[in-house]
Amino acid sequence: MYLKKLILFFGLLFSFVPFAFATDLTIYTYDSFNSEWGPGPTVFKRFQEQCQCKLKIVALGDAGLMLNRVILEKANPKADILLGINDSHLGKAFEADIFTSYQSPLLTKIPQHLQMDAQYRITPFDYGFMAFVYDSEKIKSPPQSLEDLLAPRYQNKIVIEDPRTSSPGLSFLHWTISVYGEEGYLDYWKKLSPNLLTITSGWSAAYGMFTKGETPLVLSYATSPAYHLEYEKTERYQAAVFAEGHYQQVEFAGIVKGTKKEKRAQEFIDFMLSAAFQNAIPLTNWMFPVIEYQPLPDSFRIAARPASVKTLDFDRVYQQNSKWLKSWTRALGN
Amino acid sequence: MDKSSGQLKLVFGLVILLLILGFYLPLLHFFFGSNPFHPEEPLFEWSYLIQFLSDPWNLRVIWFSFYQAFWSAILAVLFGLPGAWILSRFDFPGKRIFRILSYLPFILPSILVVLGMILFFGNNGFVNQFLQWTFALEEPPFQFLYSLKGILIAHVFYNFPIATKTIGDQWERLSTKYSQAALLLGANLWKVFIRVHLPLLLPSIFSSFVLIFLLCMNSFAIILVLGSGVRFTNMEVLIYQLARVELDIQGAACVAFLQLFLSMGFLFSLFRGVDKTIAQEIIAKKPLFAEIKKGSGSALLSLVWLTLVVIFAFGPLLSIVADSLRKFENNQWVFTLQWYAKLFTSGEGNTFLNSLWNSFKIGLSSALLSSFLGLGMAVMIHQTKGWRRKSWEVVALFPIGLSTVIFGVAWYTFFQGKVLDILGLTVILITIHAVLTFPYWIRVVLPSLDSVPPQWLMASQSLGKTPTQYFFQILIPWLRRALLIGFFFSFSLSLGELNSTMMVADETLRTLPLEIYRAIAGYRFSYASAVGVVLLLVTVITFSVVEEIVE
Numbered sequence: 043m044y045l046k047k048l049i050l051f052f053g054l055l056f057s058f059v060p061f062a063f064a065t066d067l068t069i070y071t072y073d074s075f076n077s078e079w080g081p082g083p084t085v086f087k088r089f090q091e092q093c094q095c096k097l098k099i100v101a102l103g104d105a106g107l108m109l110n111r112v113i114l115e116k117a118n119p120k121a122d123i124l125l126g127i128n129d130s131h132l133g134k135a136f137e138a139d140i141f142t143s144y145q146s147p148l149l150t151k152i153p154q155h156l157q158m159d160a161q162y163r164i165t166p167f168d169y170g171f172m173a174f175v176y177d178s179e180k181i182k183s184p185p186q187s188l189e190d191l192l193a194p195r196y197q198n199k200i201v202i203e204d205p206r207t208s209s210p211g212l213s214f215l216h217w218t219i220s221v222y223g224e225e226g227y228l229d230y231w232k233k234l235s236p237n238l239l240t241i242t243s244g245w246s247a248a249y250g251m252f253t254k255g256e257t258p259l260v261l262s263y264a265t266s267p268a269y270h271l272e273y274e275k276t277e278r279y280q281a282a283v284f285a286e287g288h289y290q291q292v293e294f295a296g297i298v299k300g301t302k303k304e305k306r307a308q309e310f311i312d313f314m315l316s317a318a319f320q321n322a323i324p325l326t327n328w329m330f331p332v333i334e335y336q337p338l339p340d341s342f343r344i345a346a347r348p349a350s351v352k353t354l355d356f357d358r359v360y361q362q363n364s365k366w367l368k369s370w371t372r373a374l375g376n
Numbered sequence: 377m378d379k380s381s382g383q384l385k386l387v388f389g390l391v392i393l394l395l396i397l398g399f400y401l402p403l404l405h406f407f408f409g410s411n412p413f414h415p416e417e418p419l420f421e422w423s424y425l426i427q428f429l430s431d432p433w434n435l436r437v438i439w440f441s442f443y444q445a446f447w448s449a450i451l452a453v454l455f456g457l458p459g460a461w462i463l464s465r466f467d468f469p470g471k472r473i474f475r476i477l478s479y480l481p482f483i484l485p486s487i488l489v490v491l492g493m494i495l496f497f498g499n500n501g502f503v504n505q506f507l508q509w510t511f512a513l514e515e516p517p518f519q520f521l522y523s524l525k526g527i528l529i530a531h532v533f534y535n536f537p538i539a540t541k542t543i544g545d546q547w548e549r550l551s552t553k554y555s556q557a558a559l560l561l562g563a564n565l566w567k568v569f570i571r572v573h574l575p576l577l578l579p580s581i582f583s584s585f586v587l588i589f590l591l592c593m594n595s596f597a598i599i600l601v602l603g604s605g606v607r608f609t610n611m612e613v614l615i616y617q618l619a620r621v622e623l624d625i626q627g628a629a630c631v632a633f634l635q636l637f638l639s640m641g642f643l644f645s646l647f648r649g650v651d652k653t654i655a656q657e658i659i660a661k662k663p664l665f666a667e668i669k670k671g672s673g674s675a676l677l678s679l680v681w682l683t684l685v686v687i688f689a690f691g692p693l694l695s696i697v698a699d700s701l702r703k704f705e706n707n708q709w710v711f712t713l714q715w716y717a718k719l720f721t722s723g724e725g726n727t728f729l730n731s732l733w734n735s736f737k738i739g740l741s742s743a744l745l746s747s748f749l750g751l752g753m754a755v756m757i758h759q760t761k762g763w764r765r766k767s768w769e770v771v772a773l774f775p776i777g778l779s780t781v782i783f784g785v786a787w788y789t790f791f792q793g794k795v796l797d798i799l800g801l802t803v804i805l806i807t808i809h810a811v812l813t814f815p816y817w818i819r820v821v822l823p824s825l826d827s828v829p830p831q832w833l834m835a836s837q838s839l840g841k842t843p844t845q846y847f848f849q850i851l852i853p854w855l856r857r858a859l860l861i862g863f864f865f866s867f868s869l870s871l872g873e874l875n876s877t878m879m880v881a882d883e884t885l886r887t888l889p890l891e892i893y894r895a896i897a898g899y900r901f902s903y904a905s906a907v908g909v910v911l912l913l914v915t916v917i918t919f920s921v922v923e924e925i926v927e
Contacts, residue, residue, distance in 0.1 A: 073878070073890070078727060079898025103878040106620040111879075113623075114412050114789060134623045138413065204600055206617035235606075239499075240522045243600040246896040250491045253704070253901060256498045269899045276707045328899075364622050372433055374606040 066095035067306045070108050071125040076101040081319075081326035088318045093309060105131060105209065112298060113138045122301040123310055125167075129158065129292050129353070130212055133360020136163065141296035144308050148315035152332045156292055158356060164294040167314050168329035171288035172213045173264035173281040173346050174200075180258035187285040188221055188230070191259075196237045201248045202261040206367055208244045209291075214261050215370060216359065217289035220352040224366075228373045235374055264288060264346040265328045272325060272341035280344065287350030293329065383844060384755075391752030398811040399775055399783075406786035407633065411626050424630045438638065441610040444524070444599070445592035445639075448531035452588045453581060455532050456539025459685065462678040463540065464548035468664035474682070476919045478537035480693055480912050482868040485889045486597040487896060488908045492692035493530060493602065495699060497521055502695060526602040531592050533689050538820075538865075539584040545858045546580040546823050547573070551655035565674075580823035586643055587819050590776045593639050611635045615779045625785060632782040639777050640770050647766045656827065656854075693912070700905035715906035727886055728907065735888040736914065738802065739870040742809035746866035747859065749810055750817030757818070758825050769822075776815045783812075784879030801885045805877060809870040816869065817862035824858040825851075860926055864919055871911065 069086075076082030076099050086097050100120075102108045105127050112124055116138065127135060135141065141163035149157065149165070156166045174191070176184050181199075185191050191200065203211030218227040239257050242248040252260035264281045271277055295314060297307040313319055317335035324331060324339050338345075411417045428434050463475070481489055496502050497518060504516035511517075520526055550573065558568045574581075596612050611631055619628035667675035703712045719728050757768045775783075787808065828851065836846040852859070874889040881887070888911050895904040 074894055074897035077894035077898055079895065079900060100882040102882075104620070106623060107878065110619070110623060110625070110785065111788070114785070115792070117415075118792065131623075204606065204613075206613060206621060207600070208621075212621060238604075240601055240604045241606050243597045244487075246487050246893075247490055247597065247601050249899070250487075250896065250901050251494055251498075254491065254495055254498075254699070255500045256494050266899075270704075273899075274704045274706075276704065278707055364624070367617065367622070371606065371609060375609050 065098035066093070067122050067303050067310060068098045068100065068120060069123045069125055069310070070100050070102060070112060070121040072105045072108055073101045073103055075126050075327065079326065081322045084322045084326065085314075085319045088322075089310060089313050092313060092318070093306070095306065109135060112140050116140060116300075119298050119300040121298045122303045122307045123295055124298055125295040125314075126293055127164070127296070128209065128294070129290075129356050130209065130216070130359055130363070132158065132164065132294070132356040133363075135296070137360070140299055142299045142301070142304070144297050144311055146308070146311050146315055148312060148333070151315070155351070155353075156332055158292065158294075164296040165311050165314065166292050166294050166332050167319070168323045168327055168331055169290060169292040170329040171264040171290055171346070171348050171351070172210060172217055173262065173266075173284075173288055173348075175252065175260050175262045175266045175279055175281050177252070177255075177258040178278050178280050184280065184282045185259075185284070186282065188218065189286075190284075191237060192230075192233045193237075196259060198237065198239045199257060200234075200237050200259045200261075201239050201251050201257040202241055203245055203248050204241045204243055205370065208242075210245050210261060210263070211241070212363075213289050213291055215366065216354050217352060219366065220289060220354050221286045224362075227366075228369060231370065231374060263291075263328065264348065265324075265330070265342070267344040267346075268324070268339075268341040269328055271344050272339065277344060281346035283346045283348060287352045288346070288348035289352045387752055388756055391749050391756075394807070395749060395753070395811065395814075398807050402787045402790035403774070403778070403783075405790050406629070406782075409789070412785070412789045413623075413625050417626070419626055419629055420633065421626070421630070424626065425634060428630065428634070437609050437611060437614060438634075440608060441593060441612070441635070442638075442642070444527055444531075444608070444610065445589050445595075448528055448535070448592040448595075449585050449588040451528060452532045452535040453539045453543075453585050456536040456584065457543060457581075458678070458681050459536065459540035460542075460544035460547050462664075462681060463544045464659065465661060466664040466667065466675065466678060467661045468682075472920075472923070473916075474686075475541075476864075476916055476923075477690060477693075478540065478685075479864055479868045479919070480915065481534050481537075481689070482865070483871045483911060483915055484696070484908050485872055485874050485892050488696060488892060488904065489534065489692065490530075490597050490601050491699075491901070492696045493533075494521070495695035496691040502698075503691070521602055522604040524603060524608065526604070527595075527599055527608065530598045530602045531588075531595065533692075534598070535588040535591060536689075538587050538816075539581070541861050542584040542587075542820050542823065543577055543580045545820070545861060546577055546827060548857070549656045549658060549824070549827070550576055551657045552659060553655060579826055582646070583819040583823050586646075586773065587776075587816060589643070590639060590773065593635065594776070594779060612779060616781055619781050619785070629782055629785075632779045635779065636774070636777045640773065643773065644766060644770050647769055656829065696905045697909050699902055700909045701902075703902055715900075715903045716910075718903065719906060719910060728891060731886040731888050731891045732910065732914065734802075734885055735871055735911070736918075738805050738809060738887065739867045740918075742806045742813065742870045743863050743867035745806060745810035746814040746817050746870075747863050749814040750821060750862055750866075751859075753814065754818045754822050754825055757822060772818050773815050775812050780812070780875035784876045787876070788879055801881060804880060805885065808876050808880070809873055810866070812873065812876065813866040813869045816865045820862040820865060821855065821858045824855055828854065856926060860923065863922070867918070868915065871915065 071082065074080050082099065086099060090097055102111055108124065109127055109131050112121055115121070143162045144165070145162040146165055152166060156169055158164070174185065185193070185196070202214055205211040205215035218230050222230050242251070245262065248260050249262055251257050267277070267279045267281050270279045295311060297304065297311065301307055315333060320331040320333050320335055323329055324342055407420055409419055411419045463471070494501060498504070498521060499516045499519060504518050507513060507517050520529055554572050554576065555568045558572045563571065594612050595610070596616060599608055599610050599613060615628050615632050615635070618624045618631065664675055664678060668679060700715055701711055701713070702709045703714065722729065753772050757765055757772065760768060832850060833846055836850055841849070872889055874893065877887055877890065881890070888907060892904045892907050895907060
């Protein structure tokens with residue numbers, strides 16, 4: 043009798059089976075891109091209307107996980123497009139040889155410094171800058187340089203993300219290397235260490251600690267204050283502008299090698315650089331669009347636009363990253 | 377007789393087949409196979425391991441992993457013990473809800489638990505603000521977060537319910553004749569506990585130690601955030617770094633297997649065979665408040681313990697509830713119900729209700745499947761002796777000894793999405809969750825199963841009952857409470873599971889932890905808290921209903 047009930051229960055549970063649709067294009071992206079807060083729902087809908095075709099979106103954790111998955115599937119690719127890897131992943135992606143080249147005619151509208159691959163295997167779609175965001179009610183004179191962060195008045199007041207486990211954390215490590223060089227960055231970190239309340243596993247925990255008042259200074263993006271202005275109507279949270287310049291993060295998409303939908307995929311890349319996609323980026327992904335078809339939203343006036351931009355060559359990052367992380371961990375930990 | 381032992385064999389066969397397909401085969405295939413990123417190289421290389429182990433810094437990381445997990449587990453068991461005694465001796469109003477509430481931290485994704493702890497205990501948290509305001513203090517008086525103490529305290533509050541429940545279940549049925557004999561011989565209560573109860577309870581104490589130890593070995597967010605980040609590195613952080621940031625699957629796998637074998641070896645050396653059977657009876661419970669009125673010191677101390685738990689363990693949870701009811705607007709926090717309104721407004725883009733249903737469905741089915749796997753495996757372990765039993769016990773722990781970061785990759789490489797097309801995502805996720813949670817089930821149920829006197833089986837046989845009848849009519853009803861605890865643990869863990877879900881799930885199947893993860897990535901922290909609160913409420917209701925049916 044129990045068995046019958048159990049069968050009935052499972053029968054009911056699985057009686058709802060989603061219909062399978064034939065898809066014309068499969069896109070892998072990172073999870074938050076396609077969340078209801080992210081740009082995904084808007085831009086994918088627009089594309090489906092434009093191309094009169096059916097997209098299949100697979101949103102996978104973070105960019106690292108997504109890249110892992112595409113490399114695992116290399117022999118038998120399931121994705122046509124990989125949307126959302128950033129500059130720190132390029133070395134790995136090129137080594138694994140997972141992309142096929144496409145030179146979109148719209149590339150000419152994109153600033154030269156955002157185009158990082160001479161072979162056009164990847165196309166940039168947005169970019170942003172790392173920045174320290176502060177609570178202006180608790181910090182009256184904000185830091186104006188990386189050097190300022192070392193001041194004793196910030197003791198136990200700063201929270202950053204761990205470079206070993208999170209992408210903004212890794213970008214900050216690269217930022218310090220781009221400013222102080224391989225000879226000097228560890229010294230900087232040793233001096234910074236007493237000012238760090240803690241290092242979190244990901245952006246979420248760090249930014250949560252910041253908005254909940256546990257810390258007045260957090261490593262985030264230059265565009266973060268725009269969120270608070272747009273949705274919370276407050277200018278209390280500000281991004282500090284640093285004299286040394288800010289580290290840049292660029293996000294890219296690429297067409298997966300071995301795709302059977304190459305034409306459609308190219309159509310998507312062109313769409314990605316059109317106004318329908320680019321205009322949706324600021325208020326959903328909180329990044330700068332690579333092409334400004336229309337003025338940025340008003341809330342972006344509070345987003346810091348750094349005077350000088352710091353980057354590291356992605357090939358150098360790929361070659362040296364594990365060495366840097368190793369020396370960093372050893373200089374500061376256990 | 378023949379027929380029913382045949383049925384039992386069929387059940388064992390099914391259980392083993394499922395476990396081999398769902399876990400051990402993908403694992404072995406991964407371990408002995410080629411590096412999925414470089415198919416011409418093997419995945420596991422001794423040279424990598426030797427190089428890793430010859431670096432003194434790595435040895436310190438290994439040492440620290442064991443050190444913090446060992447002390448976290450010891451402290452959690454010590455803190456859980458009085459709770460086990462209290463729950464098995466006293467009745468008090470709200471006891472049932474108290475028992476259910478202590479599962480809750482397992483259900484929330486670790487990010488919410490960490491933020492809850494910070495909201496409550498943080499330097500600017502509710503506790504410190506209240507104390508500073510009341511006593512006009514300059515500095516926050518509670519500053520234990522962001523240090524080794526922070527890690528240990530968080531681990532204790534997170535994990536002590538495992539000890540309380542597992543030990544409590546065995547204690548509740550320990551016949552009073554042992555302590556009465558000791559008391560007659562002139563021992564005081566303390567001596568009775570040390571000399572009589574403690575040795576009899578060792579199986580369940582050890583069982584909970586094992587679970588908590590492995591959970592803390594795999595701890596990740598708590599170690600980093602509450603331990604002040606880079607100052608402490610454990611192996612799990614290293615595995616994550618290699619797999620997700622450096623994309624070095626070979627390195628990650630080598631460290632993950634090292635962690636698995638070291639912790640299993642350590643536990644193997646601790647396992648002891650079971651040689652005693654214990655007389656069983658259900659102890660009558662005394663009403664707590666009446667005992668306090670009578671002037672019972674131990675009842676008063678119990679009340680102190682309960683109060684501490686309510687404040688310290690449930691405080692962070694209440695902070696999440698508080699956070700879900702506010703929003704930051706025009707420079708101040710204001711009360712709002714907007715996050716809940718949003719949750720239940722149907723419309724395009726609202727994925728919450730769908731995720732809720734998915735989580736519920738997967739949680740319930742995987743807990744049932746996990747109970748099936750767990751029961752089959754537990755009975756098998758129960759029937760073997762000596763080193764063979766020890767080996768089975770350790771093999772059954774593998775799924776929680778292996779880092780989920782690596783399990784996800786191993787699983788995916790083995791099946792390469794092929795089974796996805798045949799079975800569908802839901803069935804896959806249910807299987808994965810069941811495989812990842814059945815070890816909890818076993819560790820919770822095994823001590824109670826082991827303490828059932830073998831005479832019962834003989835007695836039932838002399839009454840003409842078949843083993844199957846004995847199983848369903850005597851054993852299962854007697855173990856009811858333990859089975860329920862195992863079921864609830866599996867359910868809770870499935871609801872909170874994120875790592876392996878992320879590896880296989882796509883847009884067609886979202887779960888609540890994914891909703892929470894997404895909301896936070898989109899700056900909506902309070903909305904994430906609201907999702908967490910609904911998740912907790914649904915669980916409390918489910919557990920109450922299930923308990924009502926079973927009791």
